[in-house]
Amino acid sequence: MSPVLRAFLIISALLLLAPLLFPSVYYYRIGVLVLINTLSVTGMVVLLGYVGLVSLGHAGFFAIGAYATAVLPAYGIPPILTILVGAIGAALVAAFIGKPILRLKGHYLAIATLGFGMLVWMVLSKEAWLTGGPDGMVVESIDVKAPFELLGIKIKTAIAWYWICAVAVVIGIVLATNLANSPAGRAMRAVHESDVAAASLGIDVARTKLTAFIISAVYASVAGSLLALFNRYVTPDTADFLHSIEIMTMTVLGGASSVYGALIGALILTSLPQMLTVFAEYENMMFGAIMILTMVLMRQGLAPAIAQLFSRGRK
Amino acid sequence: MSEFVQFCFSGLTVGAIYASVALGFTLIYNASGVINFSQGEFVVIGGMTTAVLIASGVPIWLAAPIAIIAAVIAGMTLYKLAIEPARGAPLVTLIIITIGASIFLRGLMQTVFDKQIHRYEGFSGEQSIAIFGAALLPQSIWILGGSLVVFVLLVWFLSRTKAGNAIRATSSDILAAKLAGINTNSTMMLAFALSAATGALAGVLATPVTFTSYDAGVLMALKGFAAMMLGGVGSPAGALIGGILIGLIEAFTAGYISSDYKDAAAFLVIFLVLFFMPGGLFGMVRVERV
Numbered sequence: 250m251s252p253v254l255r256a257f258l259i260i261s262a263l264l265l266l267a268p269l270l271f272p273s274v275y276y277y278r279i280g281v282l283v284l285i286n287t288l289s290v291t292g293m294v295v296l297l298g299y300v301g302l303v304s305l306g307h308a309g310f311f312a313i314g315a316y317a318t319a320v321l322p323a324y325g326i327p328p329i330l331t332i333l334v335g336a337i338g339a340a341l342v343a344a345f346i347g348k349p350i351l352r353l354k355g356h357y358l359a360i361a362t363l364g365f366g367m368l369v370w371m372v373l374s375k376e377a378w379l380t381g382g383p384d385g386m387v388v389e390s391i392d393v394k395a396p397f398e399l400l401g402i403k404i405k406t407a408i409a410w411y412w413i414c415a416v417a418v419v420i421g422i423v424l425a426t427n428l429a430n431s432p433a434g435r436a437m438r439a440v441h442e443s444d445v446a447a448a449s450l451g452i453d454v455a456r457t458k459l460t461a462f463i464i465s466a467v468y469a470s471v472a473g474s475l476l477a478l479f480n481r482y483v484t485p486d487t488a489d490f491l492h493s494i495e496i497m498t499m500t501v502l503g504g505a506s507s508v509y510g511a512l513i514g515a516l517i518l519t520s521l522p523q524m525l526t527v528f529a530e531y532e533n534m535m536f537g538a539i540m541i542l543t544m545v546l547m548r549q550g551l552a553p554a555i556a557q558l559f560s561r562g563r564k
Numbered sequence: 565m566s567e568f569v570q571f572c573f574s575g576l577t578v579g580a581i582y583a584s585v586a587l588g589f590t591l592i593y594n595a596s597g598v599i600n601f602s603q604g605e606f607v608v609i610g611g612m613t614t615a616v617l618i619a620s621g622v623p624i625w626l627a628a629p630i631a632i633i634a635a636v637i638a639g640m641t642l643y644k645l646a647i648e649p650a651r652g653a654p655l656v657t658l659i660i661i662t663i664g665a666s667i668f669l670r671g672l673m674q675t676v677f678d679k680q681i682h683r684y685e686g687f688s689g690e691q692s693i694a695i696f697g698a699a700l701l702p703q704s705i706w707i708l709g710g711s712l713v714v715f716v717l718l719v720w721f722l723s724r725t726k727a728g729n730a731i732r733a734t735s736s737d738i739l740a741a742k743l744a745g746i747n748t749n750s751t752m753m754l755a756f757a758l759s760a761a762t763g764a765l766a767g768v769l770a771t772p773v774t775f776t777s778y779d780a781g782v783l784m785a786l787k788g789f790a791a792m793m794l795g796g797v798g799s800p801a802g803a804l805i806g807g808i809l810i811g812l813i814e815a816f817t818a819g820y821i822s823s824d825y826k827d828a829a830a831f832l833v834i835f836l837v838l839f840f841m842p843g844g845l846f847g848m849v850r851v852e853r854v
Contacts, residue, residue, distance in 0.1 A: 303659050349838045355655045356599040357838065359663075360789045364831035367786065375824045490782055494667055501660055531675065537668025544661045545649045 256426040256508060257419065263512070264415040268408075277407040279523050281479055284414035285472045286515035290499045291421050291508055292468025297497075298505030299434060300461040301441040302351070303359045306366030307496050310339045310466040312373060312488035314473030316380060319483045322389040329391065332474040339470035340463045347462040351455060366493050373485035385484030388477045410479055417475065421468060422508045428464070429508075437461055469496070491533070498536045501543050504550025513551050566697030571819040572812065573695075577704040577773060579811020580711035581607075584766035585788025586795065586803035587711075587718060588759040594722075594735045594798055595755030598658050602642065602666035603788060604781030605673075606760045609635040610767025611776035612673055615682035624687065632764040638669060639760025643753050666781060673778040686772040703772045710769045714762055715804050721758075722800070731755055783827060787814075790830040793837050796844030805845065 250258075264284075271277055289311055296302050317335030322328050350361040373380045380386060393409040428434045436457045439447040448454050477483045486492065495518065503514025518539075522529040543550060585603055592600045613631035618624060646661045686703035693700045722728040730751045733741040741748050767776065774780075791810045795802025810830055818826035837844060 297656070301654070301656055303656055305663065346835075349835065352838075352842075355659055357793075357834075359601070359659050360599075360786065361831075361834055361838070363782070364786055364790075364834055367783070368828055368831055371825065371828060491667075494663065497660070497663070531671060533667050533671025533674060535671070537664045537666070537671060540664025541646045541661050541668065544653070544657050544664065545646060548653065548657060 252430055253423060253426045257423050259509070260419055260422050260512065264419065268411065274405055274407050277405075277411045279520055281407065281410045281414050282476075282523075283516050283519045284411070284418045285476050285479070286496070286499060286519050287418050287512050288414075288421050288472035288475070289469045289496050290503065290511040290515050291418075291425050292465035292472075293496055293500040294505050294508055294511050295425055295428065295437075295468070296461050296465035297500055298507070298510070299429060299437040299441065300458055301355075302458060302461065303355055303497075304362040304462070304465065305359050305490070305493050305497065306362030306364070306369075307465065307469045308488045308490070308492035309362075309366035309369035310343065310469035311473035311476075311492065311496075312369050312483075312485070313339045313342060314470030314475075315477040315483045315487045316373060316473075317470070318474040318477040319386050319388045320379060328389055328478060332471060335474050336467045336470045339466045343463045343466035344459065347459045348455075351458040351462060363490065363493070366488055366490060370485050370488040370490075373488055380485070383485060385482060385486075388481045388483060390481050391478055414475060414479075417471070418512075421471075422511070425508050433457070433460060494536055498540050500550075502539055502550055504552035504554075506549060507552050509556075510550050510552035513555070517551075567819065569696040570698035571815045573698055573700050573704060574818075575812035575815030576808060577701070577707050577811070578770075578814060579791075579808035580708045581766050581770045581774065581784075581807070582787045582791045582810050583804045583807025584711050584714055584762055585784055586791035586807045587715060587800060588762040588766075589788055589792045590798060590800055590803045591718065591731075591755050591759040591762065593792075595731045596647070596752050597655075597735065598647065598662065599789070600642075600665075600756075600759065601659065601662040601785060602669055602781070603759065603763055604783070604785030605666050605669040606635045606639060606763030606781075607767035607770070607784050608673060608776055608778065608781045609638055609669065609760075610764030611771035611780075612677050612682060612767075612778065613764075614768050615684050615771060615776065616677055618684045619682075624684070628768045631768055632761050635760040635764030635767075636757045639756040640753055643756040647752070647756070648749065666785070670778055670781060677778060679778060681775050681777045683771055683775045701773060703769070707769045707773065710765060711804070711807075714765060715800065718758075718762070719800050727751070727754060787830045790834045790837075793844055794833055796846035799844075799846040802844055802846035 267280060268277070271280065289307065293304070293307060296304055314335035317338055318328060318331040321331040321334060326334060346365055350358050374383045393406060393413055394404065397404055397409055436447065436452045439450060439452055440454050440457050444454050473487060499514035499518045500511065502518060503510030503512065522532060528535055547554060585607060588603050588606065589599060592598055610631045613634050614627045617627035617630060642665050646665055647658070650657055650661055686701060687706050688702035693702065722732060730741070730746045731754065733744065733746055734748045734751045738748055787810055791806035792803050793806070794809055795806025810833060813833060814826050814829045817829040
């Protein structure tokens with residue numbers, strides 16, 4: 250079975266079966282948040298796992314998507330289209346800032362993306378005429394139940410959102426898996442091993458890094474648009490440094506080397522703060538400790554560890 | 565004229581703080597090749613601990629050393645528990661670890677102290693001195709003097725003492741340093757301790773002017789990093805001059821362009837340096853060893 254088909258089947262099955270465990274509609278809401286985070290984290294897997302680059306400003310791209318969806322309908326663009334416009338905007342910004350930064354080593358990318366995220370946050374908080382300032386703004390709502398009613402299915406809004414996001418995640422993960430097994434993806438992994446060795450094989454290192462950076466920005470932006478539509482409200486916090494850290498921690502905990510890690514990391518770190526108040530209260534310390542502990546004790550993250558457990562069980 | 569002088573004063577003051585942060589970055593970078601993203605938190609530990617102690621009646625001369633010791637303990641613990649076990653790991657791993665440490669320390673301060681903004685009175689009072697029609701706070705002189713003293717001590721330490729030479733040897737070639745009988749582990753631990761102390765001292769001096777809160781570290785680190793890049797990564801003199809320049813750029817941005825976007829100045833500097841002079845003012849472009 251090809252890795253792409255396998256990813257499609259596994260993720261589809263998991264997302265189809267998950268609602269069996271949901272005792273109430275509230276869990277669908279958490280499910281939606283998990284799926285939206287999975288989408289941002291999948292983008293980060295491409296960047297961190299495939300090419301080995303760190304971004305501390307991905308919330309900036311997330312916010313570009315979220316605010317595109319919040320702001321643009323007032324200018325006559327239908328909400329659904331704003332997802333696309335936001336993604337293109339995020340891709341252009343990523344290309345513009347990525348070009349100079351990516352020539353340099355990890356530290357510079359980390360700090361420059363950190364600055365980028367803060368800059369986005371700053372603009373969103375200060376330009377109140379456009380963005381509503383620190384209080385945020387209301388997002389025009391869309392009727393997510395309509396496509397289901399066309400098929401004669403009557404469901405609650407949160408449940409409709411779950412299935413829409415599930416489809417988005419399946420598409421996102423299939424595309425990312427496909428990328429990993431394409432020439433571009435192999436080039437990315439070569440660059441991950443060694444810039445110099447990859448270049449000597451004729452790989453355009455700068456271009457490969459830039460491609461991954463742009464792809465990951467698009468993932469974040471689409472996730473941001475979805476969250477804006479789902480919450481029907483956006484605030485500059487979408488661009489906050491801590492949000493970038495959240496995306497990063499989910500990636501690291503799940504395991505950056507595979508798309509399955511994205512789902513695992515997003516699932517654990519999205520649902521834990523919802524279920525355990527202790528976790529929510531000490532969120533900063535928890536995220537920090539998880540990052541350090543994962544890197545020191547289990548550098549590949551949970552996904553490979555779980556996979557190993559299964560393959561051992563089979564023998 | 566008086567406006568211009570005023571902006572210079574405020575630029576020099578915050579610039580001296582950024583210089584101290586950049587010096588802290590430089591120390592750890594020189595010893596271990598790691599950019600410690602929790603450098604800003606050392607500054608906040610210094611400021612917050614002092615503020616809380618002073619608020620509970622402890623005199624400044626006692627509160628300041630306690631705050632610096634607290635930061636040193638944090639720095640050494642960070643090295644021992646997170647950096648040393650990950651030795652030899654790829655750069656990305658080390659970056660993630662120090663970012664994790666930064667967030668952890670931020671959460672720790674939020675828990676141990678609170679989410680309020682803190683400050684305390686300047687060491688020599690609040691009465692500003694009028695020079696060319698501009699007001700200079702006595703605390704600014706403390707900050708500038710403090711940063712200069714730290715810089716001189718560091719340069720002396722790195723070039724004239726045995727431990728300082730060990731740090732430089734470790735940075736240039738860790739294996740050779742080991743063969744020469746240098747305990748590279750304790751050398752790096754020393755670099756983390758000194759770096760934490762430098763940051764905390766900056767926090768102690770700066771808080772009367774800049775105020776502090778549990779989440780102030782990230783911005784501090786961003787600006788310190790911009791300062792180090794502008795000056796040239798790895799060079800103590802570059803860190804000092806880069807810090808002062810970033811402070812001045814920021815003050816003039818706030819004064820003449822927009823105070824809303826003064827924090828963006830440091831970010832723009834990072835970009836311009838990357839574009840036009842990746843080595844910075846005093847640095848060299850490093851060649852990768854394969």
